[in-house]
Amino acid sequence: FGGGEPALRPDFIRRFRELCGPSWRLTLETSLNVPQENIEALLPVVDSWIIDIKDMDADIYRQYTGKDNSRVVSNLRLITEADRQKDCMIRLPLIPDFNTDADREESRKALSALGYTKLDLFTYKR
Known part of the structure; x- marks a missing residue:
């Protein structure tokens, strides 16, 4: 599931899981900037996560997205508490x-401290 923010529709994704059963692998591409209860509802039904972080620094995140990243950080911790980091690919x-490269390195360190090891480091093209 991707496009827009699929984590805003946890009931739809849970129902889809019920219909397709456990033999299908479900991957969710998300920014994690959604209410924590959405991620709590999705953890049991989503097999793998592609998480587009942008940057862990609150100011950089706000400048780029126009939004606060406190939900993102909280949801990353929730995934860590569920020991599901191995199921996540973090896009940074x-x-x-x-x-900058230094900013991205700081984000990488923060994510590593939370136990995330699969990182997709790339550059946006203009």
């Missing part, structure tokens, strides 16, 4: 005019 871009 270098965004020209918003973050």
Whole structure:
């Protein structure tokens, strides 16, 4: 599930899981900037996660997205508490005019401290 923010529709995804059964693998692409209860509802039904972080720094995240990243950080911790980090691919871009290699390295360190090891480091093209 991707496009828009599928984690805003946990009931739909849970119902889809019921219909398709356990033999289908479900992957969710998300920013994690959704209410924690949505992620709690999705943890038992989603097999793998692609998480687009942008940047762990609150100011950089706000400058780029116009939103606060406290939900993102809280949901990353929730996934860690559920010991599901191994099921996550974290997308961590270098965004020209918003973050630097050093900023991205700080984000990588913060994510590693939470137990995330699968990182997709790439550069946004203009």
